[in-house]
Amino acid sequence: MKVLGQIALITGGASGLGAGAARILTKAGVTCALLDRNLSLAEELVKELGGGMAIECDVSDGPGVEAAIAEVTKTLGAPRIVLNAAGIDIAVRTASPKGPHSLEEFQRVINVNLTGTFNVARVAAYGMIGLDVLSDNGNEDGERGVVINIASVVAQDGPVGQAAYAASKAGVQGMTLPMARDLAPYGIRVMTIAPGMFETPLAAGIPQKWIDSIIPTVPFPKRWGNPLEFGALVQHICENSMLNGEMIRIDGAIRMGL
Numbered sequence: 001m002k003v004l005g006q007i008a009l010i011t012g013g014a015s016g017l018g019a020g021a022a023r024i025l026t027k028a029g030v031t032c033a034l035l036d037r038n039l040s041l042a043e044e045l046v047k048e049l050g051g052g053m054a055i056e057c058d059v060s061d062g063p064g065v066e067a068a069i070a071e072v073t074k075t076l077g078a079p080r081i082v083l084n085a086a087g088i089d090i091a092v093r094t095a096s097p098k099g100p101h102s103l104e105e106f107q108r109v110i111n112v113n114l115t116g117t118f119n120v121a122r123v124a125a126y127g128m129i130g131l132d133v134l135s136d137n138g139n140e141d142g143e144r145g146v147v148i149n150i151a152s153v154v155a156q157d158g159p160v161g162q163a164a165y166a167a168s169k170a171g172v173q174g175m176t177l178p179m180a181r182d183l184a185p186y187g188i189r190v191m192t193i194a195p196g197m198f199e200t201p202l203a204a205g206i207p208q209k210w211i212d213s214i215i216p217t218v219p220f221p222k223r224w225g226n227p228l229e230f231g232a233l234v235q236h237i238c239e240n241s242m243l244n245g246e247m248i249r250i251d252g253a254i255r256m257g258l
Contacts, residue, residue: 001080001134001143003238004029009072009079011035011059011120012086014042016200017150020227021083021234022049028235033072033079035059035120036086052076059086059116069123078131080145081238082124084117087150087168089202091161106164113168118175121147121190129186141241144187148237149176151194153249157256169194173247180245189244191237196251198225219253 008025012018013034022032026049034042035057042054053075057068072079088109092101128145151172158166173192180190197203197215203224216222233250237243 001146001238001241003081003235006030006081006238007072007077007079008032008081008083009035009069009120009124010083010085011057011116013083014038014045014054016085016202017195017198017227017230018083018085019045020229021085021231022052024228024231024235025081025238026050026052030081031076033076035065035068059084059120060111062119065119066123069120069127073127078127079124080128080131080134082121082145082147083234084120084147084149084172086116086120087113087202089162089165092164093161094163101163106167109164110168110171113165114171117149117172121149121179125183125186125188128188133187142187143189143241146189146191146238147179147183148234149190149192151192151247153194153196153251153254153256155194155247156249159256160258176247177245184244189241191243191245192247193230193233193237194247194249194251195230196225196249196254198227198230200227214254214256217254217257218251221252223252225250225252 008030010018010022010032013022014036026032032052034054036042039056046052046054055068058064090105094101131144133142149172152169154162154166155169155173176192
């Protein structure tokens with residue numbers, strides 16, 4: 001897909017990985033619609049980008065997502081690029097002497113990270129089905145769009161206290177291939193990215209002691225990832241039509257320990 005002139009829908013787009021992708025895609029000529037629960041922060045980024053739009057949205061709300069995507073389509077046009085970057089995390093052990101893990105908190109993480117991702121993907125993909133096939137650069141593949149979901153390295157090697165987060169992100173990984181197969185007849189690709197340690201507001205809640213112990217274990221480079229590096233991968237996935245039905249780790253080769 002040639003990204004120049006396309007519309008991108010980015011959930012969690014006001015900050016972190018979503019914002020990094022918005023900056024990279026905007027530079028490449030994409031108009032970005034940022035869906036986020038923090039509307040004021042999303043609006044600030046839209047001003048910085050010099051275009052696009054911001055919508056307050058809870059990705060786990062079915063009717064809310066349908067209304068938000070309808071508004072994006074009416075205002076900017078139908079998005080052919082969808083990035084599901086909205087997510088939350090908690091750090092709680094399954095059980096401890098203080099009691100069992102809160103079932104409500106576990107369900108909240110699943111609702112946002114897994115159900116929310118599927119919710120946005122299903123509605124946005126439906127909107128792509130009726131679009132004309134892309135014909136830029138002599139494209140003969142019949143492509144209509146791409147959905148990029150965000151998992152985490154924790155999906156494959158989750159540390160202590162990450163049962164809820166790991167379960168939600170493993171679910172995102174698990175639905176990648178069947179979702180890609182579902183949408184393949186309509187020329188819609190589905191990919192998942194699994195980031196490692198990136199500088200984001202979500203990571204800001206990680207205890208400093210744990211950070212000091214984990215960053216040195218990253219083989220190379222031994223540092224936090226930059227959201228712009230994540231955004232560069234998002235752009236490449238958009239532009240490389242052979243990438244479909246797969247999860248890519250972007251993590252400096254880290255493997256989580258306890």
